[in-house]
């Protein structure tokens with residue numbers, strides 16, 4: 104099993120967009136590859152505003168987390 108496949112499923116997640124003021128599906132943009140995980144920027148699919156960023160760790164189980 105390729106763990107990257109699980110990442111792709113997270114693309115369907117919704118986040119609260121500060122501009123739309125509703126939860127929107129987000130697009131993931133890789134910002135940085137760090138030793139502790141991939142730094143991802145989440146962009147609103149409707150307006151393109153950043154809805155936050157998070158670190159996605161390669162081992163499955165923890166999911167993305169947000170500051």
Ligand SMILES: [Zn+2]
Nearest residue numbers: 120123147150
């Ligand atoms: Zn938006």
